[in-house]
Amino acid sequence: MDSIVVVGASLAGVSTVGALRQQGHNGQVILIGDEADRPYARPPLSKAVLQGTQEPGDATLPALDYDVELILGDGAVELNVAEHRVGLHSGRSTAFDHLVIATGSRPRTIRPDARGETVLRSLRDCVSLRRTLREERPSVLILGGGFLGMEVASVCRALGLPVTVVDITEPLERALGPVLSARFRQAAADAGARLLSTEAGFHLLGEEKLTGIRLLDGTVIEADLVITAIGDVPNTEWLSGSGLETAGDSVLIDDRCAAAPGIYAVGDVTAWRDPDGTVRRRPHYSQAIDQARIAAHALLGGTGPAPRIPPPYFWTDMFQLYLRICGEIPVGTAPEIIEGDLEAGSALLGWKVAGQPVAAAALNYKIPVPRLRNLITTHPLSVSP
């Protein structure tokens, strides 16, 4: 029986192990993770667990009751493609017939050495930040107005903490476009969050611990706690020297999630080339699950029906707004209101490119996910009653 090694024990890695079993693999799998915590899901870490309405243990993924050798607290530091061998931090090394790379990403920081910066990515980050927010009740400055930064801002307001979000563009505009993001900014402002966009950028204040920022016009914004939420960087340093092709630090994969013969990659660590040559990555929860199915199918020889892959699916929850998105919102394109009223806070939205529906979103709007998907996959933009 061939040996399968999965490096990375988060959702993508764990889902790959599950998908291998679902698709009929009965042999052993080795799952390697650098964190000591049992595998967990990240979505609650910036929402319910951070706020305290759920406990950290609630984020733990159900145990894999398969024949899985789980190695935790020992990260991969080297890949030798020619010898089909992975070297671990402890000095141990593991041979494989098939490898799945699922090492994810880590928070991007402003300073190259991350000195003084507070981030939120891991369960440990979450537990630490949750304790600080609840026990020290700090004023908070969040650098970065993407989904993570704005979700954390929402938690801060729910806890009654003063919070400011600063970005070089309008918060959430890059992800949601001008119209929908404006609705979110309004909800944030209504909840008492202060939002600031400063195109020219800013300087960090504080050395061992950040104390605030100074805008280029001299304005100083100080806070007890400064959180960096400016995106993520794929964890691919351990692959340097392996000869695997990377793009923008991501592992470059094909449409079967293959990076090289016998080597696959899934989740936030991956990128791929669109037919027009553009390198794309999509570090979302649903992608990890979808790629796990594709990679398992390819790894097992691709016999049997290919897994059905739904369009990308993403959600966020902040400031009493609950948004689900299917597809990818085209940047700069205004949505069509299919049902409801954006201002009133409940709406079904659709985006088209060249007349074709490419994205649909439900904002505080109850619709079964399959019907949301149908808006962009099988039907033109319309809702059956």
Next chain:
Amino acid sequence: MRVMVDRKRCESYGFCADAAPAVFSLDDESGDLVVVDGPVESALEADVQAAVRVCPVAALSVSE
């Protein structure tokens, strides 16, 4: 194997229905999660375990 749903947690994301469509579906009108009655067939147990694992709000569990 039997499936249990924590209805207070379920937000109808639908990942379970993708992982185990023979067991989980979302009601076409209400969007509420629908689970087939009775014990899970042994051939579907791996699918159900996958469904439990991909729920982003840990609303699903199984018992023997």
